[in-house]
Amino acid sequence: MHKTDGDRRVTRYSIFSLARNALKYHEDWPQAWRSPEPKPSYDVIVVGGGGHGLATAYYLAKEHGITNVAVLEKGWLGGGNTGRNTTVIRSNYLWDESAHLYEKSLKLYEGLSQDLNFNVMLSQRGVVNLAHSEHDMRELSRRVHALRLNGIDSDVLSREEVQRLIPILDCSSGARFPVHGASIQRRGGVARHDAVAWGFARAADARGVDIIQNCEVTGILRDGGRVTGVETTRGTIRANKVGCVVAGHASVLAAMAGFQLPIESHPLQAMVSEPIKPVLHTVVMSNAVHAYISQSDKGELVMGAGIDTWNSYAQRGSLFIVEQTVGAVCELFPLFGRLRLMRSWGGIVDVCPDASPIISKTPVEGLYFNCGWGTGGFKATPGSGWVFAHTIAQDRPHPLNAAFALDRFTSGALIDEHGAAAVAH
Amino acid sequence: MLLIACPWCGPRAELEFRCGGQGHLTRLTDAMEVSDAEFARYLYMRDNPKGWHYERWNHVNGCRRWFNAVRHTVTHEFHATYKPGEPKPDLPRS
Amino acid sequence: MSNGELRLPTGGRIDRAQPLRFIFDGAGYSGYAGDTLASALLANGVRLVGRSFKYHRPRGILSAGAEEPNALVELGNGARREPNLRATQIELHDGLVASSQNRWPSLDLDIGAINNLASRLLPSGFYYKTFMWPPSFWHFYEHFIRRAAGMGRAATEPDPDRYDHRYEHCDVLVVGAGPAGIAAALAAGRSGARVVLCDEQQEMGGDLLASMALIDGAPAADWVARALGELGALPEVRLLPRATAFGYYDHNAVAIVERVADHLARPGPGLPRQCVWHVRARRVVLATGAIERPLVFRDNDRPGVMLANAARVYLRRYAVACGRRAVLFTNNDAAYGAALDLRAGGMDIAAIVDLRADPKGQRTEAARAQGLRVLAGRAVIGVQGSKAVSGVEVARLQDDASAAILDREQIACDTVLMSGGWTPTIHLFSQSGGKLRFDTETAAFVPDRATQALRSAGACNGATRLSDCLAQGAAAGAAAAQDAGFAAAAPPLPELDPDLDEAPMRHLWVVPSDAPVGHKGKHFVDFQNDVTAADIRLASREGYRSVEHLKRYTTTGMGTDQGKTSNVAALAILAEATNASIPQVGTTTFRPPYTPVTMGALTGRTVGPLLEPARWTPIHRWHVRTGAVFENTGQWQRARYYPMAGEDMHAAVEREVRAARNLVGLFDASTLGKIDVKGPDSARFLDLVYTNSWSKLAIGRSRYGLMLRDDGYIYDDGVTTRLGPEHFLVSTTSGNAAPVLSFMEDLLQTEWPHLKVRLTSVTEQFAVVTLSGPMARRLLAELTRDIDLSPQAFPFMTLRAGTVAGIPVRVFRVSFTGDLSFEIQARASHGLALWHACLAVGEKYGITPYGLEAMHVLRAEKGYIIVGQETDGTATPDDLGMGAMVAHAKPDFIGKRGLKRAELLRPERKQLVGLRLADGEHKPLPEGAHLVNDPGLPPPMPMLGHVTSSYYSPTVGAPIALAMIKNGRARMGEELYAPLPDRVVRARVVAPCFFDPEGKRLHG
Amino acid sequence: MDSKGMADAIPRLGALDHLGLAARAHGEKGAAGVRLAERRFLAKLNLRGDPNDHGFMGAVASVLDGFEPRIIPNTAVHTGRFDLLWLGPDEWLVVAADGAEAELEARLTAAVAPHGGTVTDVSESRTTIVVSGPNARDVLAKGCPLDLHPRAFAAGACAQSLVAKVGVILHRTDTAAPGEPARFELHALRSFADYLWRFLDDAGQEYGVTVMEG
Ligand SMILES: Cc1cc2nc3c(=O)[nH]c(=O)nc-3n(C[C@H](O)[C@H](O)[C@H](O)COP(=O)(O)OP(=O)(O)OC[C@H]3O[C@@H](n4cnc5c(N)ncnc54)[C@H](O)[C@@H]3O)c2cc1C
Ligand SMILES: NC(=O)c1ccc[n+]([C@@H]2O[C@H](COP(=O)([O-])OP(=O)(O)OC[C@H]3O[C@@H](n4cnc5c(N)ncnc54)[C@H](O)[C@@H]3O)[C@@H](O)[C@H]2O)c1
């Protein structure tokens, strides 16, 4: 049952292996991933051990047969935005380019637990976007119509249907921002964020990828216009292809390679209430009242906010954003007033002017960037890794990410998703 | 919850302000002559340092004046706030 | 045990003159004013108060404060039900109703306890390893997992209580009112500085309230009372009891939640339930004390196992014995003091089990001298009893502390008091960005370098002795006040008992038992989340070795107590398992809130009607009286339509549109943004911000303008009028009034400071009433004598000043309906009078007020765009057929360069067109519907564009629509299809103007 | 536009008239900790000009009883007839009695225009809510992030800030004479006045609220 490969031992996870290990007091489980010393060189270096970086490495190995890959992570894997996001997954984006990319990701999510042999607890409980005005309804309807023609499930709900679906939501007409209706993507939902990182890490490791934590990239080595490797806190590591997937730190890495990105880093906060017995069974978002919320399988309400307007690399933000978010949640769900906030935290998000990502070659040959996911890239994790692996392996974008190249800022062909991205998620 | 010293009104709560992003950017006067790439740099490429940052703020809920600031993007410490037109202060060491 | 049995006859700080009744799990009990729910339950002999999260193990009260992980209860009923409150922090009041949670059917008999039996199958992270097959079944499994989720239950109705926020500024904020905090506040307060002293407990004094120490020869509590008396009398000192500092933010902003009325059975009128104080302090002194640590031994979670110091607190403050016969289990000296206190209070101390082989020192000696049985070099290797402790098993430790099976001894007891050392309460320090240092001696993280203007003093700073706490507090308080500019001095130390010396502790992070850890019974580290020592070792074995991975994989420290009692032990066990030191392992991040804060308090007063200002026009009153249906547009509430009896929206809108087309309509246009532009460079400035030219606009004339962003896309539009050579009145869309002004100010202040232009918002200075329709002129003529309304004297796009109905006004001949229109601008306070005057005179002309909806239909019939509806931030003037409005010859204007980019010049861009539906289609297309060439294709279908506006047009007698369609202007006459969920609609592309394309009506 | 003459006979609607404050108003102060009043229709002019230009400063003084605009931020001048509030480095608010705006605007404009100054009538844009009483500061602290302690916000101080979700120009108008309670005038945009009033009224309940004549 144990597959051994050097110091790599993999046990397939299942109810049977769990029971078998229970008999041994769980003292025989192997490591989920190794912690190898970095080799002097690799075929591909992926900088950033968040979900996107790990997925990139996994798909490089799985889809392109490139296994001599290192993922370099300055801290602990999954400790960036992957470990601090509110886990909302959906593909209901307005423009065709985004809809197709996020839908690819959602499809991958739908088989991910089995593919990775790690339960990422994808819970397709539905994502509801509330409309509080005629203008909201119009925007939402435009998006739903486009999605349907793109073959992505999406429906408009009337106020009555919303109320039936979410009985504790205040749908009364007396509300300051009364609910007019909503859109719903029933295949949307949440997944366990840490499990996504860990699952990709374990599966990538099993295919031979070296995951190297506590290894910060401090310089990008170039020879003429070509990348040749990276400088790290654990020494120089060579590679002719380097993919940077460092979310909030994208500009820092770009500066190391000598160029600028159309990106600014902002704190984005999220928070959880104390755990309570389940009362909310869908994900609810409201751009106008400005908050979104779901209830985790452990019972906490997971709530998300907007960004602080200033640039920051500190994973913290201002209290009034938390207060504003909590206030919005209480406005939508007035019976939550007596619940209590248990923890709030922040991440550093990389925001593009058009609220769409960059998955692109760069001015430096062999150097690729995948960034700009801002407030909403968790849902894209598998898809982003999948297209980025393709981009790196083939040195050209996959049709799904061709439109997300850096040159769109020069041509002006931006993919403005502010409406669909709206209140950060 | 920053405390921001408006160069005119003095220290005030963050609530009264809005951040306007990178400071000391000036509109291209020769915009029509520059290439698309240069124009894109002006429109979209931004300093986004991990450390001291020259940026601009507007005292929207106060005197409505725009001003410049040097703030650290990790500690959030303000090194200086100053009026438009005043020279860029040197960055503190560290 | 019968009621009240464990309450001592005398002593404590409770008010025996005020007995209180309360209910727990349906049974009635009594307590006293000054009790917490926990002390009252203990006094009544109630031990079992809850069930644990995962295994549903019986749990009792562990602590006496904010760190409590076990004793979580639900308070109240219905709308006021509040889950997960710590019994140790609930102040008792008469009639209080509490119940246990996470158990079914009852606390005593809980079916969920099955999980405890199956616990071998439920180690940390088990869910990641299973429930994967068949793939579609996770939803099914999740259903059951969710059933087990959560602890307490949410209320069932909206929270009826009010909450508050408050801003506070001070020179020195002192958090924590133990000896250190009080000394700090005294030192600072005496200097005249503005001081705030807050403490989360109902009574200030901290540890001194339970202390046997003498200060100045009197009980410590007397010193507290005197100090508080002095502080209370200082005018610039504010004392905030029941106030938890829960967050330390940037630039010395500290958030405090005050429980204003929770302890009152009947709160006074107008009193908020809780208030969040936003304190901005020039200096902060943290004096938050320390939390005692449990020891990790087998079945250390049984009801009756408590922290030693908590037992002392219950005894001294509440006059409650936590049990009759206790075994103390310790690794340090402090427990000896507690043991003596407890014995003095009447508890039977069966033994002190000390992990240290040879404890020496004054405290130990004193205990021995008083005849206490000290079992040195031994450990409690297991606890007997399940719903209550019945005894312990004690054994001598091997030298290497492996398995302990020597000299086993059973000791009967009903209480086990553990003392594993102290963890300084560094949460706020750490939140502030302060760096920590690990002190090996006490195995604790203590403050090292602060990064904000703060100081730590007392036990939170690693001090253990009272003298040190007082001295540090006084010094910190004085220094803080000095920093804030006051002449402060640290007061001299009061007279204290001589300090006792203390012997070193012994750190044994997992106390062995007679079987390998994890094989028999459970060694709990995190009581609330049911994390055991075995779980931590498993996680590290599986590679979750970063402390952050450990936390997330096992959920250690992720409960409502945020690991206050478990943190250090978890780190230490991980460190051992990974052969690292504790500082190498590091701590997880401390985050706000320090203890959970109600969402109501965080929201504050701005809920419901105060959530957001509702802005009304000066004519709003009339709309309300007339029964208008309103629409929220941003903060504005605007009349959408005015239904008459029996009318639905469609009928009302149709009537309003017909009246405005055929007779005369009346519209409240007051919300449009208005910016007064003055100064010699005004025209130059407008030339720069608009695409069109203004320099040659004659005085008294108006022009429609388009404003772009730098990237070339449309930002705003509106009519601007020249009022004088150096004076313009700009109008903006309602929603953009403030942003446009700010955009213009930005340019003026930072890009073109040399331009002499001044901008002032006058949006609210004026009410605007629009008369539109063929009868408008005749009607208006009746109301004005001083304005010549003839088309020759007052042509389209001009302005006249004068009076209407005696009201001084400006009249603009502009139109957004495509009909003859007059926009009348009056001072805001005259708006309603003007409206009434128009209505009165207009009656004979069939005047009909029309709302936003009819206005939309009217303008769509004419093909006028609305920014934000036809445009979405990606439209250029040319896309909208307004290319002619761009004065390319101007040397510069905002957006000029942007327009020249490839994407904006691309053929095939979406362009504004009109749509007419196939004959027989009476229902307008839904706005947002997309159009395709071939509806027969499978998705993803190539889409051509979407409907931006769509209405039934009474004027045309059919549905009309505006749409943005790829290459639309080249498609005139083409048939396109809108595939809707239930049908496909055929539409023909037409020019985007359905009414009076020549503009006869407009100019007439 | 001339607001004089015939217009005097036209009924005017104040920003808070729908609240029926006049009917609720008490002459006596009672035990309430917070007193609220609306001062309707005060004349308010936005004045802009260069404070370094003596000509401009002198021109203003020539119209405003000999007082120059303050150049010290966050302070106001009270001339007896006019209040002159600092709003920004080249911007002030002139407050005068109801009806004074037209004439004042004309006179001020005539005086300052040659020196590049401008005047804009904003009388109708804002109304004025007066908060006074022993708990005036407490009730404001529930919504206003400014430090209103007498050490930080002395008599005569003025500032622009927020109260709850409303932008206000805040002016402390008491003289700090012994025994005289604090008094603040809040100039708020007309359409926000209802919200501001309701907020203050609601937040003041804890101390008791009396409505006063404006
Ligand atoms: C509060 C919050 C809520 C969110 N909610 C949602 C949501 O509900 N739904 C959704 O879809 N998205 C959400 N997001 C966004 C989402 O989390 C991110 O887009 C996504 O996780 C990005 O993944 P990543 O792997 O690119 O980045 P990360 O997970 O941040 O990984 C980047 C990694 O790069 C490492 N790194 C940085 N610099 C270096 C260096 N020099 N050397 C080595 N390593 C380096 C970092 O340590 C980090 O681990 C949210 C984000 C936040 C902060
Ligand atoms: N080894 C030790 O550290 C140790 C052991 C036993 C007793 N003591 C004794 O404990 C005392 C320590 O004095 P001290 O003044 O440092 O601490 P303290 O425990 O006496 O007082 C701390 C106070 O801070 C309050 N507090 C904590 N966090 C708070 C927050 N976030 N917001 C508001 N209030 C908060 C607590 O309610 C408490 O009243 C001394 O008497 C000392 O001898 C120390």
Ligand SMILES: Cc1cc2nc3c(=O)[nH]c(=O)nc-3n(C[C@H](O)[C@H](O)[C@H](O)COP(=O)(O)O)c2cc1C
């Ligand atoms: C979806 C989600 C759920 C969370 N649930 C909890 C929780 O139940 N308890 C808790 O203490 N923290 C919870 N957290 C927050 C983490 O403790 C932590 O704050 C977050 O991952 C950011 O890391 P940091 O605070 O260490 O910087 C949750 C985080 C996420 C993203």
Ligand SMILES: [Zn+2]
């Ligand atoms: Zn200012």
